[in-house]
Amino acid sequence: MDNTTALPISIRSLTKKYGDLFALKTVDLEIRSGEFLTLLGPSGSGKTTLLMAIAGFNRPDSGSIFFGDAEMVLTPPHKRDVGMVFQSYALFPHMSVAENVGFPLKLRGIAFAERKARVEEALETVQLSGLGERGIDQLSGGQRQRVALARAFVFRPRILLMDEPLSALDKKLREQMQIELKHIHRQLGVTTVYVTHDQREALTMSDRIAVINHGELAQVDTPEAIYNKPSNEFVADFIGESTMLPLTQDSAGRLTFGESVVASEAPDPSHNDWSLVIRPERLRVLAKDASAGDQHVMFSGTVTEAVFQGDTAFALVKLRGGATLTVRFGTGAVSEGSRLEAGQSVSVGLIREDLILIPRESA
Ligand code: ADP
Numbered sequence: 001m002d003n004t005t006a007l008p009i010s011i012r013s014l015t016k017k018y019g020d021l022f023a024l025k026t027v028d029l030e031i032r033s034g035e036f037l038t039l040l041g042p043s044g045s046g047k048t049t050l051l052m053a054i055a056g057f058n059r060p061d062s063g064s065i066f067f068g069d070a071e072m073v074l075t076p077p078h079k080r081d082v083g084m085v086f087q088s089y090a091l092f093p094h095m096s097v098a099e100n101v102g103f104p105l106k107l108r109g110i111a112f113a114e115r116k117a118r119v120e121e122a123l124e125t126v127q128l129s130g131l132g133e134r135g136i137d138q139l140s141g142g143q144r145q146r147v148a149l150a151r152a153f154v155f156r157p158r159i160l161l162m163d164e165p166l167s168a169l170d171k172k173l174r175e176q177m178q179i180e181l182k183h184i185h186r187q188l189g190v191t192t193v194y195v196t197h198d199q200r201e202a203l204t205m206s207d208r209i210a211v212i213n214h215g216e217l218a219q220v221d222t223p224e225a226i227y228n229k230p231s232n233e234f235v236a237d238f239i240g241e242s243t244m245l246p247l248t249q250d251s252a253g254r255l256t257f258g259e260s261v262v263a264s265e266a267p268d269p270s271h272n273d274w275s276l277v278i279r280p281e282r283l284r285v286l287a288k289d290a291s292a293g294d295q296h297v298m299f300s301g302t303v304t305e306a307v308f309q310g311d312t313a314f315a316l317v318k319l320r321g322g323a324t325l326t327v328r329f330g331t332g333a334v335s336e337g338s339r340l341e342a343g344q345s346v347s348v349g350l351i352r353e354d355l356i357l358i359p360r361e362s363a
């Protein structure tokens with residue numbers, strides 16, 4: 001399918017209030033033509049409100065939404081040419097699969113023969129070829145969601161919006177559908193805004209992720225940058241596992257934690273208080289008396305817990321400074337952590353390239 005109809009979306013200073021509550025607070029977001037952008041945030045953070053504003057189902061209090069060069073805030077939903085998929089499939093139960101998928105084409109007055117061809121093409125894309133005559137009640141949850149998806153893109157919308165479309169499915173099917181959706185997006189090339197509260201799902205599927213918290217964007221970046229370079233405490237904490245160590249600045253301007261020197265200077269001299277964010281899988285267990293060298297920042301402590309989880313294992317290491325680090329490692333025969341036991345003294349090292357320093361927010 002061609003992607004000449006894909007459009008960029010430009011959201012400018014968008015604000016939406018419910019009573020005194022800011023569901024969206026001066027949100028600025030540029031969504032590129034053809035990209036898969038995920039709105040990621042906890043429940044109640046404003047994801048659905050933003051998606052519905054793009055679709056035209058709610059009216060912002062101020063700000064603007066452009067599809068390409070056209071301002072859309074006053075345009076009713078049915079004139080926005082947007083396909084939508086919701087968590088609840090919202091299919092018509094009395095219609096067959098093919099009738100459901102063909103419905104948007106019928107609404108647009110497309111003749112039977114073309115309708116039939118396009119429905120077949122859409123069903124093929126979502127791997128439901130041959131099931132057109134089935135009733136909706138004869139389908140599994142995953143199949144229903146594929147029908148809903150086919151119905152959302154069959155009329156070749158310029159923009160596809162999805163609000164937690166996979167959250168009703170069990171884990172295994174959900175993970176399979178994530179990859180399928182990504183694949184379908186690549187085939188369609190349509191600008192897609194996807195909503196989820198599941199950080200792993202967002203990392204798996206997205207070209208870029210917009211992290212939203214209390215109606216404000218906390219960071220907009222690629223999955224790699226969101227994970228490796230979170231720009232604030234909220235993002236560091238919400239995406240992936242992390243331990244945050246509060247650092248102290250010594251008289252020479254170095255950032256330290258206990259006896260460990262983390263950095264020779266603050267990343268930005270205008271800010272005094274910094275935290276070190278540590279991802280459990282970036283730590284390495286080192287020989288007890290290993291010297292730090294220049295490559296690693298070293299921490300020493302005592303293993304308080306060693307837990308086997310199948311694909312990976314983790315150990316909790318209580319540092320002399322009081323904080324506890326989680327160290328995650330593989331479980332293969334040569335894994336460095338597989339022989340750890342509670343009570344053992346260890347040194348763990350963090351390679352300097354993996355240092356994540358973020359400004360500490362005052363409580
Ligand atoms: P999310 O989709 O991220 O879970 P929502 O966008 O649904 O969050 O909601 C954002 C905030 O706005 C929440 O605090 C929610 O309670 C509130 N809210 C959403 N819709 C309404 C409404 N129609 N009336 C009043 N408050 C609402």
Ligand code: MG
Pocket residue numbers: 047048049
């Ligand atoms: Mg929601």
